Amino acid sequence: MIRIQHIGEFNSIQLDVLRLDEVHPTISGNKWFKLKYNLQEAQNQQKNTLLTFGGAFSNHIYAVAHAGKEFQFQTIGIIRGEELANQWQTNPTLSEAVSLGMKLYFVSRNEYREKEKGTVFQEIYQRNMYVIPEGGTNEHAIKGTMEIITNEHSNYDFIACSVGTGGTISGLSLAAKSHQTILGFSSLKNADFLHQEIERFSHKKNFKLFLSHHFGGYGKVTTELMEFITLFQQKYNVPLDPIYTAKMMLGLTQEIEKGSFAKNSKILAIHTGGLQGVKGMKIALQKKHNETQHEK
Numbered sequence: 528m529i530r531i532q533h534i535g536e537f538n539s540i541q542l543d544v545l546r547l548d549e550v551h552p553t554i555s556g557n558k559w560f561k562l563k564y565n566l567q568e569a570q571n572q573q574k575n576t577l578l579t580f581g582g583a584f585s586n587h588i589y590a591v592a593h594a595g596k597e598f599q600f601q602t603i604g605i606i607r608g609e610e611l612a613n614q615w616q617t618n619p620t621l622s623e624a625v626s627l628g629m630k631l632y633f634v635s636r637n638e639y640r641e642k643e644k645g646t647v648f649q650e651i652y653q654r655n656m657y658v659i660p661e662g663g664t665n666e667h668a669i670k671g672t673m674e675i676i677t678n679e680h681s682n683y684d685f686i687a688c689s690v691g692t693g694g695t696i697s698g699l700s701l702a703a704k705s706h707q708t709i710l711g712f713s714s715l716k717n718a719d720f721l722h723q724e725i726e727r728f729s730h731k732k733n734f735k736l737f738l739s740h741h742f743g744g745y746g747k748v749t750t751e752l753m754e755f756i757t758l759f760q761q762k763y764n765v766p767l768d769p770i771y772t773a774k775m776m777l778g779l780t781q782e783i784e785k786g787s788f789a790k791n792s793k794i795l796a797i798h799t800g801g802l803q804g805v806k807g808m809k810i811a812l813q814k815k816h817n818e819t820q821h822e823k
């Protein structure tokens with residue numbers, strides 16, 4: 528059973544966290560649920576290789592590399608950014624993936640955009656490969672994310688989660704009870720397209736998207752956000768990652784302070800994991816910091 532951690536009462540609103548980051552030591556958070564039925568499907572189709580796509584710090588790439596190792600699939604990752612071809616050794620996510628046996632192909636951002644029809648993909652694609660889309664979102668992933676909330680959580684009025692491709696929130700929307708509303712916090716800027724993405728999978732209108740708590744956009748952070756992570760860890764002993772879960776939690780806190788939810792509401796925030804990315808993010812921030820120091 529997944530742990531529910533009580534955080535506190537704020538403005539007469541109860542806030543708890545569902546610790547999906549603890550479901551599996553390496554296939555963590557929502558990625559465990561998104562991969563579950565994809566792995567079954569790959570086995571059913573008797574594929575021996577998982578092929579997928581992602582960026583330099585991708586939680587999805589990391590999870591697929593570990594899933595391949597644990598469930599005996601070979602793995603291939605098509606990675607956004609040619610420049611990483613000579614730098615992956617210093618990237619904790621990618622070097623871990625390689626050490627688990629994942630074969631990486633680095634492509635330009637242009638080619639990555641066309642990844643599913645692109646040349647690299649066509650060169651390496653074979654019939655024995657099971658292709659998982661970027662971020663892992665497909666119908667099998669939705670089936671998995673529908674299992675995140677159960678009857679055990681029906682006392683909550685709101686379920687909050689971080690949103691990337693929209694797979695997780697779609698599953699939550701489908702699984703929610705009729706009195707529950709799903710709150711989705713986008714970590715991307717200009718994420719209006721998410722409404723349509725979610726409608727592809729969920730016909731329900733029981734979700735509300737918050738598109739302005741992205742703190743600069745995907746992969747970007749602010750000082751406020753980094754300080755919030757430290758504070759949240761100290762106060763509640765909950766580690767948050769800067770790309771997804773911290774943005775959701777800080778965004779949610781700000782909405783609670785603004786009075787966006789009725790008094791005596793109960794909110795369950797889903798900790799979708801992502802903690803493997805913290806190490807790489809710290810290295811990237813340090814590098815950026817050193818560069819700006821240098822320019823002074």
Ligand SMILES: *Cc1c(COP(=O)(O)O)cnc(C)c1O
Nearest residue numbers: 586691692693694695771799801
């Ligand atoms: C991938 C990821 C998300 C986004 O999930 P989607 O299903 O793509 O919306 C959120 N949080 C964490 C920690 C993730 O790794």
